[in-house]
Amino acid sequence: MPRTIAARSKKISTDAIAAAALAGSLLVAGSAQAASGPGVPPVPQRPAGTITSPTGVNERMYPSTDSSVRGTFARGAKITLRCKVHAQTVGGNDVWYLLRNRPTWVSAAYVGNVSAVPLCKEVNRGTLDDAPATRAAMG
Known part of the structure; x- marks a missing residue:
């Protein structure tokens, strides 16, 4: 048909x-x-972590407990991380994290990682990061 x-x-x-x-x-x-x-x-993710210390953690000006406290995070707080350095040992852990949104540091002994964190020397640095005090802190 x-x-x-x-x-x-x-x-x-x-x-x-x-x-x-x-x-x-x-x-x-x-x-x-x-x-x-x-x-x-893999698609790069922004490094992040969660505060695990029962009493919270101090944000410090440099990666050392001798450095001045700039703020605190409570247990369970979510933080974004820029990079890490090896510095003063805290609780058997010598890693310190530089926060992504402000120039302060927290000890990795009190942070549970959600993703990988690059070394600070491998991260592109800005003009402020080339200040002598910042370079000394980053190692």
């Missing part, structure tokens, strides 16, 4: 829509696999 031109046209447009949908879904699946496949570096 011969098809009418309208029926053929409808069949072609339906097939075209189905093909476009399939191509789009394959494109999305392919890009998701490529983004997480071998040889592709």
Whole structure:
């Protein structure tokens, strides 16, 4: 039985829509696999942590308990971290974290990490970070 031109046209447009949908879904699946496949570096995340000390933790001007206290965080507080250095040992841990949003330090002995934290010498530094006091603190 011969098809009418309208029926053929409808069949072609339906097939075209189905093909476009399939191509789009394959494109999305392919890009998701490529983004997480071998040889592709992971998407960088902002390092973060949670305060684990029952009494909280002091923010210090430099990575040392001899440095002045600039503020405190309560237990369970979420903090974002910029980088880490090896400095004074606190509770068997010599790592100190520089906070992301202000130039203060907290001892890693009291922070549970949520993600990896780079060394400060591997992080791009700004103009203020090149001050002699800051360079001395970063090691």
